[in-house]
Amino acid sequence: MNSPLTLSGKDKIPGDIALWFFLCAELAVFGLLIAGFSLVRLRQPEMFQAGLQELHVSAGVINTMALLTGSYLVATGVNKLRIQGDGCARYFFAASGCGMIYVISKVSEYQTLYSNGYSLHYDIFFGFYFFTTFFHFLHVLAGMMILIILGRWLKKTDSDDEQKLKAAESAASYWHMVDLVWIVLFPALYVLR
Amino acid sequence: MSSMAGTSLKTLWLLMLLLTLAVVLRKPEHLILLAVAAWFAALIKGIWIIRYFMEMKQAPLFLQRILYGWLIITISAVTLTAIWQL
Amino acid sequence: MKYQSQAVAKPYFAFAMLLFVGQIVFGLILGTQYIIGDFLFPEIPFNVARMVHTNLLIVWLLCGFMGATYYLVPEETQCELYSPKLAWILFWAYAIAGTLTIVGYLSVPYATLAEITYNNILPTMGREFLEQPTITKIGIVIVALGFLFNVGMTILRGRKTVINMVLITGLLGLAVFFLFSFYNPASLTLDKYFWWWVVHLWVEGVWELILGSILAFILIKTTGVDREVVEKWLYLIIAMALISGILGTGHHYFFIGAPEYWLWIGSVFSAVEPLPFFMMMVFAFSMIKQRRREHPNKAAVTWAAGCTIMAFLGAGVWGFLHTLAPVNYYTHGSQITAAHGHLAFFGAYVMIVLAIISYAWPQLQGRLSNSLQAQKVEIASIWVMCVSMLMITLLLTAAGIIQVMQQRMPADGIALGYMATQDLIVPIYWARLVAGIAFGGGVMLYLYSFVVASRTQADAPALPVSA
Numbered sequence A: 001m002n003s004p005l006t007l008s009g010k011d012k013i014p015g016d017i018a019l020w021f022f023l024c025a026e027l028a029v030f031g032l033l034i035a036g037f038s039l040v041r042l043r044q045p046e047m048f049q050a051g052l053q054e055l056h057v058s059a060g061v062i063n064t065m066a067l068l069t070g071s072y073l074v075a076t077g078v079n080k081l082r083i084q085g086d087g088c089a090r091y092f093f094a095a096s097g098c099g100m101i102y103v104i105s106k107v108s109e110y111q112t113l114y115s116n117g118y119s120l121h122y123d124i125f126f127g128f129y130f131f132t133t134f135f136h137f138l139h140v141l142a143g144m145m146i147l148i149i150l151g152r153w154l155k156k157t158d159s160d161d162e163q164k165l166k167a168a169e170s171a172a173s174y175w176h177m178v179d180l181v182w183i184v185l186f187p188a189l190y191v192l193r
Numbered sequence B: 001m002s003s004m005a006g007t008s009l010k011t012l013w014l015l016m017l018l019l020t021l022a023v024v025l026r027k028p029e030h031l032i033l034l035a036v037a038a039w040f041a042a043l044i045k046g047i048w049i050i051r052y053f054m055e056m057k058q059a060p061l062f063l064q065r066i067l068y069g070w071l072i073i074t075i076s077a078v079t080l081t082a083i084w085q086l
Numbered sequence C: 001m002k003y004q005s006q007a008v009a010k011p012y013f014a015f016a017m018l019l020f021v022g023q024i025v026f027g028l029i030l031g032t033q034y035i036i037g038d039f040l041f042p043e044i045p046f047n048v049a050r051m052v053h054t055n056l057l058i059v060w061l062l063c064g065f066m067g068a069t070y071y072l073v074p075e076e077t078q079c080e081l082y083s084p085k086l087a088w089i090l091f092w093a094y095a096i097a098g099t100l101t102i103v104g105y106l107s108v109p110y111a112t113l114a115e116i117t118y119n120n121i122l123p124t125m126g127r128e129f130l131e132q133p134t135i136t137k138i139g140i141v142i143v144a145l146g147f148l149f150n151v152g153m154t155i156l157r158g159r160k161t162v163i164n165m166v167l168i169t170g171l172l173g174l175a176v177f178f179l180f181s182f183y184n185p186a187s188l189t190l191d192k193y194f195w196w197w198v199v200h201l202w203v204e205g206v207w208e209l210i211l212g213s214i215l216a217f218i219l220i221k222t223t224g225v226d227r228e229v230v231e232k233w234l235y236l237i238i239a240m241a242l243i244s245g246i247l248g249t250g251h252h253y254f255f256i257g258a259p260e261y262w263l264w265i266g267s268v269f270s271a272v273e274p275l276p277f278f279m280m281m282v283f284a285f286s287m288i289k290q291r292r293r294e295h296p297n298k299a300a301v302t303w304a305a306g307c308t309i310m311a312f313l314g315a316g317v318w319g320f321l322h323t324l325a326p327v328n329y330y331t332h333g334s335q336i337t338a339a340h341g342h343l344a345f346f347g348a349y350v351m352i353v354l355a356i357i358s359y360a361w362p363q364l365q366g367r368l369s370n371s372l373q374a375q376k377v378e379i380a381s382i383w384v385m386c387v388s389m390l391m392i393t394l395l396l397t398a399a400g401i402i403q404v405m406q407q408r409m410p411a412d413g414i415a416l417g418y419m420a421t422q423d424l425i426v427p428i429y430w431a432r433l434v435a436g437i438a439f440g441g442g443v444m445l446y447l448y449s450f451v452v453a454s455r456t457q458a459d460a461p462a463l464p465v466s467a
Helices: A017-043 A045-053 A057-083 A089-115 A124-156 A161-191 B002-025 B031-053 B061-084 C004-033 C046-077 C084-107 C110-116 C134-157 C162-182 C188-223 C227-252 C261-271 C274-289 C298-321 C325-331 C335-364 C372-408 C418-455
Strands: none
Touching (some): A017 C261, A045 A124, A057 B002, A057 B031, A089 A124, A089 A161, A124 C261, A161 B061, B002 B031, C004 C046, C004 C084, C004 C335, C004 C418, C046 C110, C046 C162, C084 C134, C162 C188, C162 C227, C188 C227, C188 C298, C261 C325, C298 C335, C298 C372, C335 C372, C335 C418, C372 C418
């Protein structure tokens, strides 16, 4: 694999150090939710198998593709910003558009499930499914907002390059974190059944 | 250098899309094979996201360890408990 | 003091400290009653003493928050308070209503108090921490509205900083969630469910915003670190506090008749509740490390830094200790809860109020800080209070562990009864009382530091004349 251009030098943290505390905390929350999901699956495999069959693989695939594409666009945007300094806002807007695809597909999946009678209260599997994915969904919404705000700010701000880059890297790290969580949720919900 | 960065990110992205599709479309019949495939696919995607998208390559080692550790633990928990039901 | 109207903080701080002393006195009475059951009976029964102890805590902390706000907001907005007169009127309303309520608790039986305050028209009394008569609750709402109006108008007029925005959000949340104290459904489950919206969403939600903003203010003032850096931390800390704190409410929904999924949500989210407190600790110490000036008020810095450590231990570690559903199944309502409650309230909220008093009081008196001698006494009092509170916490934890092992875990028939277990714990309660007296000594030492400060006024650094 040829190595892409990244931060130069050792021990460089992209974005803000304070943000990384936050991201680690967020990963801890998701990690605990996933661990809980796995524990319950051990105890009630039949219920989980039945529940998993009700989920829509295509929706899962679309969501994975959308988030991966979003992440690619964000990473490219940050790289472009590092090299050229401007004209990269559109990457962040486009990534946020990918988030929109995720939102639409997720909402339609919720709607189908809900009209089939499944909800948070249905059983422990659907409790986990709805809660964890909805919590993740809120993070995608937040990420989209952050990217839009970042894009608009980059267009009009007169801050220096370093500040711009710091802000872009911070927003990007948040978005990648949301993507990373989905990378684990996807097989758990749509593949392993 | 810039074009190189662009190309490799694009390659990674396309490979990840293919990997996602491959696991779903050419889904192995046997659950263990499926679990191994899903485990590898998620691990590779996760590692690339952390290393190249998040740009953790040069980050302090402890932060890298936290992220990779998180990835390995969660993905293993998910796959192992799926295999367990056999 | 840069703005004249900051002076209205003074009566609030003074009243808060007065009530603090009252709270400790009742704490000591309670500590004794744990050992000698009929101590002061029938004049002050245990339930009344407990009610006064907890209510005084809430009342004085709120008083401290209001004082802190009146002190901090003019400086942050860079303009005078909208109406100092309103602040004074509200102070007297609050002080009189608070005092009457406490007098009511102590002078008549609780049932009589309910009767003479017409609790039957809108019954809200009789619930832990929300024991106040309905008219007092209405009074609190009116004071809160006036207070928010006054502060809100000031902020609207002046500079809007992250600190005062976070602070006003916290105060608004405080007022809004208090409204749930008027909702008193007949179903015990529903009652508890919404009761926690006041109790939990206060201390593990909006109060953390108030705590964060006061802490950020003190750190900016004493370390001279860039506002931007401080604000960024503040944002992330409160985001984390809200994410974990709001859904963390679930840890109160175990085994009370709420849906089963709360077992998971409550466990997961409260498991990360220590993290914002951990971040606060990292924040405070890294700001102090990066400080650009040596502020002469070392006592305030000690309070602020100590606050983050004790809050992390009390709210974070001791909270986590019994927050997971399988653990809480056994520890629910044992002395472990009391241990957590003591260290968390002291570390997070008592210490932050005392920190802002320590920072603001000398300035309100026209000094940049107290003299070195006074600060020495004050810092000694911080150590005495912290160490004895840690002792109280450890002893109560030990008591709780005995309770769980003897009374909760063994099978029916083998398990000890409640009172038999209490008898077993008596030696620990004695030690706890000693630690409590030591804490009282710490409070006295703290008050004595004010005496030293006024005696050694001449040695104190003067406040620079502000432009």
